[in-house]
Structure formats: C-alpha cells, structure tokens
Amino acid sequence: MLNAISLPVELNVVAGGVTLRRADADDLTDLMRLLSDDPISAGRGDLDAAADRPLYAEALTRIIGIRPMN
Template structure:
C-alpha cells in the first residue's frame, strides 16, 4: 500500500481506510481521558470516518509499522477570512501507541503535518490540547507550537 510519507524507522504514514477504524478507536481510548469519553460501539466511529473520508478538506492519517497501526491524527484544512484570508491546518486526535511513545514517532508525524500544510498553502497549523495533558503541552512546545490562545468548548 502506498503512503503519504515514510517516516524515520520505516513507519508508513498513510491515509486511513475503513478497516483502520477499530485500531484508531483503540488508540483514542488508550489514555485516561480517552478511556472515559470514547465508546466501545464502533458504529458512530464508522459513520464519522465515512464523513471525514468523503470530504477533501479532512484527512485521517495512520502511522503503520509492520502492518500494525501505531499512530493516528486528523488533519483538516480550514479556509477563513482572518489573517488575510489565510488557510489554516487544524490537527486533532493525535495519538501514538503507548509502546511507541518517546521514540520520536509523534514528532515525525507532526513534522509531516507542517510539511503537508505548507505544501497546501496554509499560513499556520493549530491544535488544541486538553489542559489535563501537561506532557502533551511540553511535547508540542518542543516542536515549536506556542500556547497563544485559550481554547473554549461548549458541550452539546
């Protein structure tokens, strides 16, 4: 299967397929926050995957090593009027398998995000990270992300 990029260590970064949904959900649930908010019912995830997959402004990516999904992220491209009509890249759902954390895989995935976002003409890459994830905050800051805004959410 061809991919978007070959990362350090031979990991293949590729677009996710419907067959990857269970592995992606497993990565989303493999932390204390995700374990409490994700569901065992794959039906809503399959429907969400179909919507993401059908929209060229959204890209669900998996990192695969030896046939095993070891990382994932969603990259969305958002046109807007602010910043002179700049296109933004929004990164969501960044996850790396527990056994692969600290190996540089997450950093390689986010370097690819920056490269792909530049290639598509984005002016910036943005993401949100839960306030209860201080390790993630340090990780993103090491990669050059700046905590420039306060994110707000309204649960519906």
C-alpha cells in the first residue's frame, strides 16, 4: 500500500504540517520509544531496553530493507 505513495510527502493537518516519509536506521531509538509508550506494546514487553536494541535493529532491517546500525 505505501509503495503506491511517493515519499516523502507533506500533509496538512489541523495542528500544522507533517512530513510522511519512510523510516531509516536513524529512527530506531524513536521507534523503540514510541512502542514502549504504547500501553498495548508495553504490555507485550516493548520497554525500550538497551538489551533489546539489536533485536529491534534486525526487525527494522527486515521491514525496510536497510543494513543494521553498528
């Protein structure tokens, strides 16, 4: 579905503007924090723990096809 969208794209929303873009390796910390802030994800163990970072990096690599961060 997202492959049909040419990214990045600017979206106008009530609060201003947002840019929709594909995630990359630099987003890993923020993605982990976002998941840990969600009560459902946190209930499954998504706790933004440093020990889990390699697992999240591997998952991100598989999802978006990037090389893992060193």
